[in-house]
Amino acid sequence: MLWLCLNFPDLPINIFSIDRTIENPIAxxxxxxxxxxxxxxxxxxxxxNGMSLSAAYAISNLIEVKHRxxxxxxxxLEEIAISLFQYSSQISISLPSSVLIEIxxxxxxxxxxxxxxxxIKKTIIKLGLDAQTAVSPTPTAAIWLALQKTNAExxxxxDLPQYINxxxxxxxxxxxxxxxxxxxxxxxxxxxxxxxxxSAVTQRWGSGVLDQLDRAFGRKPDPHPIFILPHRxxxxxxxxxPASSVTEILFGINxxxxxxxxxxxxxxxxxxxxxxxxxxxxxxxxxxNFKLSxxxxxxxxxxxxxxxxxxxxxxxxxxxxxxxxxxxxLTLTPSSHSLIPxxxxxxxxxxxLIDQLQARLxxxxxxxxxxxxxxxxxxxxxxxxxxxxxxxxxLNHRPSWLLRTPKALISISDIPQLRGxxxxxxxxxxxxxxxxxxxxxxxxxxxxxxxxxxxxxxxxDVKNQKWFLHGIFS
Numbered sequence: 321m322l323w324l325c326l327n328f329p330d331l332p333i334n335i336f337s338i339d340r341t342i343e344n345p346i347a348x349x350x351x352x353x354x355x356x357x358x359x360x361x362x363x364x365x366x367x368x369n370g371m372s373l374s375a376a377y378a379i380s381n382l383i384e385v386k387h388r389x390x391x392x393x394x395x396x397l398e399e400i401a402i403s404l405f406q407y408s409s410q411i412s413i414s415l416p417s418s419v420l421i422e423i424x425x426x427x428x429x430x431x432x433x434x435x436x437x438x439x440i441k442k443t444i445i446k447l448g449l450d451a452q453t454a455v456s457p458t459p460t461a462a463i464w465l466a467l468q469k470t471n472a473e474x475x476x477x478x479d480l481p482q483y484i485n486x487x488x489x490x491x492x493x494x495x496x497x498x499x500x501x502x503x504x505x506x507x508x509x510x511x512x513x514x515x516x517x518x519s520a521v522t523q524r525w526g527s528g529v530l531d532q533l534d535r536a537f538g539r540k541p542d543p544h545p546i547f548i549l550p551h552r553x554x555x556x557x558x559x560x561x562p563a564s565s566v567t568e569i570l571f572g573i574n575x576x577x578x579x580x581x582x583x584x585x586x587x588x589x590x591x592x593x594x595x596x597x598x599x600x601x602x603x604x605x606x607x608x609n610f611k612l613s614x615x616x617x618x619x620x621x622x623x624x625x626x627x628x629x630x631x632x633x634x635x636x637x638x639x640x641x642x643x644x645x646x647x648x649x650l651t652l653t654p655s656s657h658s659l660i661p662x663x664x665x666x667x668x669x670x671x672x673l674i675d676q677l678q679a680r681l682x683x684x685x686x687x688x689x690x691x692x693x694x695x696x697x698x699x700x701x702x703x704x705x706x707x708x709x710x711x712x713x714x715l716n717h718r719p720s721w722l723l724r725t726p727k728a729l730i731s732i733s734d735i736p737q738l739r740g741x742x743x744x745x746x747x748x749x750x751x752x753x754x755x756x757x758x759x760x761x762x763x764x765x766x767x768x769x770x771x772x773x774x775x776x777x778x779x780x781d782v783k784n785q786k787w788f789l790h791g792i793f794s
Contacts, residue, residue, distance in 0.1 A: 321425075322427070323420055323423070323424075323462040324453060324462065325462035325463050325465070326400070327451060327466035327467055328397075328449060328451055330450060331393050332356060332357040332393060333346060333357045334396060334448070334449055335389060335395075335557075336348075336386050336558050344561065345364075345382055345383045345384065346359045346386060347383050347384070349386070349387060353372060354371070355371045355376055357388075365379055365380045366379050366380075367383065395555060397417075397418075398413065398547070398555075399555055400449070401419055403443055404419065404421050404443065405549070405586040406586065407426055407430075407436065407440055408422050408425065410425075411547045412546055413547050414459075418463055420459050420463070421440070423437070423455070433475070437453065437473075447579070448575065452469050453466060454466035454473070455472065456472070456480065457474065457480065458535060458536055458538050460532065464536060465487070468491070470483070480538065481511070484537065485514065486510075486511060488509060488510075489502055489507065492532055493532065494526055494529045495525055495526035497523070497525060500524055502525070514533060549583070549587065553583045553645065553646040554643075554644070554646070555580075555643070556643040557572055557575060557576050557642055558640060559641065562600070563638070564639065565635075566627060566630045568639075569639055570627060573627070574623045576642055576644045577623045579644075580619075581618070584649065584652070587649070589652055590617045590649065590652035591617065591646045591649055592614075593609070593646075593648040594645060595610070595647055596610065596643070597642070597645075598635060598639045599640060600637060600639050601640050604636055606635060606636055609647075610625060612625075614675075616652075618672075624676065674686060674706045678706075687706060688703070688704045689701055697718070697722055697751075719775075719790075719793045723792075726790045728786060728787070729778065729787040730787075731786075736787040739771060740771040742768040742769065742770060742776075742778065744766050744768050745767050746766065746767035747764065747767055748765060749765045749766075750763070750765075751763050751764075763781055765777060776789060777790050777792070777793065
């Protein structure tokens with residue numbers, strides 16, 4: 321096995337900053353009001369990690385201070401893990417800031433280790449993140465190498481010692497049983513620690529140290545819990561700056577839709593219903609529910625739907641975060657591709673067009689049509705949800721187009737006229753119904769041809785013996 325570790329040293333900052341081109345100076349503080357992470361804008365002002373908050377404010381009062389949010393950091397690692405499932409199914413999250421991915425089984429597919437790593441890095445960049453990487457036959461060694469920014473690529477167990485031995489012992493967890501720090505006896509590197517007799521290590525710093533060393537060097541199994549995809553997609557991102565318009569939050573919407581698309585791609589599903597929530601600085605949330613006519617995982621299409629919907633809504637001012645939930649998902653059959661390259665389709669499918677129109681005009685403004693059990697032609701249809709299928713019995717020959725109000729026809733010697741005499745080709749079909757709602761009808765319907773051979777649907781009112789045009793076939 322071969323493990324790639326991706327470490328995200330800026331993770332505390334990343335959860336508050338999704339677009340680095342428009343960010344304020346941001347500083348993250350820990351429990352003791354000490355700065356533990358800063359962005360580049362903050363760094364350019366001369367503020368450094370380890371400073372007290374008061375010292376940072378003395379340099380600049382423009383910094384935006386955020387308390388560290390470990391829960392959101394863990395959620396961000398899950399988002400990263402979801403995006404990496406396209407490369408491997410064996411992914412593990414190593415808190416507080418790393419993701420492990422087993423790449424050994426995927427190298428043949430990507431032709432080389434370096435090409436695979438390059439593709440993974442491109443995925444991370446698309447998420448707006450930077451990662452320190454390292455490759456090792458054991459996950460623990462990969463974590464240590466990545467944490468110390470070595471960018472090492474160790475492919476065999478035999479090569480591990482030369483890469484691990486020079487590392488600082490800062491990443492090893494130990495118990496100070498004898499009140500003697502490793503540095504007190506001149507131990508600063510893992511190689512120096514490995515030279516100490518095992519009994520002495522256990523006596524001074526606990527057996528856990530030997531366990532970590534043995535796992536890192538491959539002398540014993542090194543299991544890590546495998547990340548399992550959540551049953552439903554649900555994630556939230558924070559905006560760099562408070563936003564008050566659709567244009568300002570569109571970047572964040574596109575980013576979160578891309579994350580959901582990665583999730584759906586792994587599960588081979590499309591979303592048929594989802595909820596988008598935007599929350600302002602006063603913690604007021606505005607929720608928007610989307611129901612699609614066909615399942616989709618196309619981030620561009622989903623972002624476009626959100627944009628169309630929000631453009632006709634009143635959104636709260638000073639939006640700080642965006643949350644996206646998948647409510648209902650359906651299995652999505654992958655589209656087949658031709659062996660012969662073709663130009664990429666740009667036209668919307670029928671279902672996507674309906675979704676776009678509903679997002680722009682409102683769900684009640686776009687509907688389908690289905691037949692209804694009523695013999696009166698003008699009442700034999702109902703509006704329905706687009707794409708919704710209804711069972712109905714076979715119908716007699718009926719025209720595609722009905723006039724909203726039947727048109728009276730003149731007749732000569734009881735032969736109906738429409739730009740000349742009509743030729744009856746079928747009929748009559750008696751329709752007599754509607755007595756229960758006081759709109760009863762009694763009609764004899766006929767198929768007829770006009771002088772230009774167009775086929776129409778006419779009827780003779782049995783009550784008054786007058787002729788009417790009611791439908792057109794062609």
